[in-house]
Amino acid sequence: MKILIVDDSPDSQMLLKSALGGAGYTDLLIADSSLEAFKHLGMDDKSRVSTDIDLILMDILMPDMDGVEACRLIKSVEYLRDIPIIVVTVKDEINYLQRAFAAGAVDYITKPLNKMELLARVRSALRLKYEIDRRKNHEQELLKIMQQLEESIYVLKRLSSIDGVTEITNRRGFEDFLEQEWKRAIRYEIPLSLILLDIDYFKSYNDTYGHQKGDDCLKQVANALKQALHRPADMVARYGGEEFVLVLPNTNSQGAVLVAERLRTAIESLEIVHSKSDVSKHVTISLGVATMMPSLNSSHAALVEAADQALYLAKQEGRNRIKMSDLTSKNDPVKLAL
Amino acid sequence: MSILIVDDSIDSQLLLKSILKASGFSDLLIAGSSVEAFRLRGMENSGEPVGKEVDLILMDLLMPGLDGIEACRLIKTVEFLHDVPIILVTATEEVRYLEMALEAGALDFVSKPVNKVELLARVRSAIKLKYESDRRKALEKEMDKLRQQIAEHVKN
Numbered sequence A: 001m002k003i004l005i006v007d008d009s010p011d012s013q014m015l016l017k018s019a020l021g022g023a024g025y026t027d028l029l030i031a032d033s034s035l036e037a038f039k040h041l042g043m044d045d046k047s048r049v050s051t052d053i054d055l056i057l058m059d060i061l062m063p064d065m066d067g068v069e070a071c072r073l074i075k076s077v078e079y080l081r082d083i084p085i086i087v088v089t090v091k092d093e094i095n096y097l098q099r100a101f102a103a104g105a106v107d108y109i110t111k112p113l114n115k116m117e118l119l120a121r122v123r124s125a126l127r128l129k130y131e132i133d134r135r136k137n138h139e140q141e142l143l144k145i146m147q148q149l150e151e152s153i154y155v156l157k158r159l160s161s162i163d164g165v166t167e168i169t170n171r172r173g174f175e176d177f178l179e180q181e182w183k184r185a186i187r188y189e190i191p192l193s194l195i196l197l198d199i200d201y202f203k204s205y206n207d208t209y210g211h212q213k214g215d216d217c218l219k220q221v222a223n224a225l226k227q228a229l230h231r232p233a234d235m236v237a238r239y240g241g242e243e244f245v246l247v248l249p250n251t252n253s254q255g256a257v258l259v260a261e262r263l264r265t266a267i268e269s270l271e272i273v274h275s276k277s278d279v280s281k282h283v284t285i286s287l288g289v290a291t292m293m294p295s296l297n298s299s300h301a302a303l304v305e306a307a308d309q310a311l312y313l314a315k316q317e318g319r320n321r322i323k324m325s326d327l328t329s330k331n332d333p334v335k336l337a338l
Numbered sequence B: 001m002s003i004l005i006v007d008d009s010i011d012s013q014l015l016l017k018s019i020l021k022a023s024g025f026s027d028l029l030i031a032g033s034s035v036e037a038f039r040l041r042g043m044e045n046s047g048e049p050v051g052k053e054v055d056l057i058l059m060d061l062l063m064p065g066l067d068g069i070e071a072c073r074l075i076k077t078v079e080f081l082h083d084v085p086i087i088l089v090t091a092t093e094e095v096r097y098l099e100m101a102l103e104a105g106a107l108d109f110v111s112k113p114v115n116k117v118e119l120l121a122r123v124r125s126a127i128k129l130k131y132e133s134d135r136r137k138a139l140e141k142e143m144d145k146l147r148q149q150i151a152e153h154v155k156n
Helices: A010-022 A034-040 A067-075 A091-102 A115-160 A171-188 A202-228 A253-268 A300-316 B010-022 B034-040 B068-077 B092-103 B116-155
Strands: A002-006 A028-031 A053-059 A085-090 A107-111 A192-199 A235-240 A243-249 A285-292 A322-326 B002-006 B027-031 B056-060 B086-091 B108-112
Touching (some): A002 A034, A010 A028, A067 A085, A091 B116, A107 A115, A107 B116, A115 B108, A115 B116, A171 A192, A171 A243, A192 A253, A202 A253, A243 A253, A253 A322, A285 A300, A300 A322, B002 B010, B002 B034, B010 B116, B027 B034, B092 B108, B108 B116
Parallel strands (some): A002 A028, A053 A085, A085 A107, B002 B056, B056 B086
Antiparallel strands (some): A192 A285, A235 A243
């Protein structure tokens, strides 16, 4: 623990030094004046942010600048604020003390110096400094721990919203995302489109090639869907089984159908052989597109429901095709075959 | 901030009480002896603390029965009192005892006859220390809680 002694009298300096030294406080700095003390504290250096001084013993009566004023100046510096200052005063200067306390002194010692008093006061102030240092360390550590916790929660949240097989967003992640985009669309009065799609004859694909190949197929499809999306705001998720879902914020029905067609051709051009498909030699998908202008009177369940119906129609009408429900107009689902 | 005064002299009790009250410390507990002080805080059962928490103890150094030195030593062995600062109230001729009391765990002292400026300087500085150690301990608790949370997250 480092102690700074500020006193203009060489006799006092000597006395303090020997009393403190005798008690094991050997890391002492001596200043003859307030200004010299400021130098020790680095107050002349504007870029300083710390010091290793733990306690200041400050004589009150000094020429030029007195101890009270020096105390006030030291306490006005951020990195020096927590260093305890004990003022040293002769008995009849007691009226100075109120000013010294107001300036931030923690306690005082009277001259002529009494060794026992000095050591008790120094020990007590150093304990205070030690507690302050520990408290500040803890505060920083706590901040670090909280950051860690936030990061791990973020990672876990991400993990819990990712599908294990395809490594794209899962049903839960999709529902969170849809809800959020639904609210955003209401706020900004922009359309929201959704594409629900299904791999054609996937059950027979699995039966023919086995579950391992089935999973590989799901992975390839998921990857191709992801690649086919060009806007970072769009999201693709595994809806369950061989069903996938895409959310396209701020996209009208025309835009959504264009995306759907891009997806359909993307899967087709993967050319994953499927001998048991009735519509193609390769794996294909059927897609249902739905678009809505979200409002407080409607729900996103209706959007999913509309896309589901459109998908059902696409299946009914022969698969490997797109159907859409445009709920932005009052029309019934438009049957649009591409 | 609650202050426990331990002094066998009624006059001393009254003086300390009036200075502290006049300076805004209204939450004062008075004990006429160390043993009574221990009873106030449940130390005699050597079990759970009773009564409300004390932030500072002002203790007469020389008392009949259990003196201030022994009392300091005992208080420092009790976990829930360990960090409560003890300021001794002492007449100047008791220097030898004072040294022993500081070794036994007292934080600092005020000399008799008690003077207002000195008492308040000591009390405020001790309360500052108590405040810092309370905050430090609260932070430690919070950190432990967070660490546990993290460990649980990792497990799941």
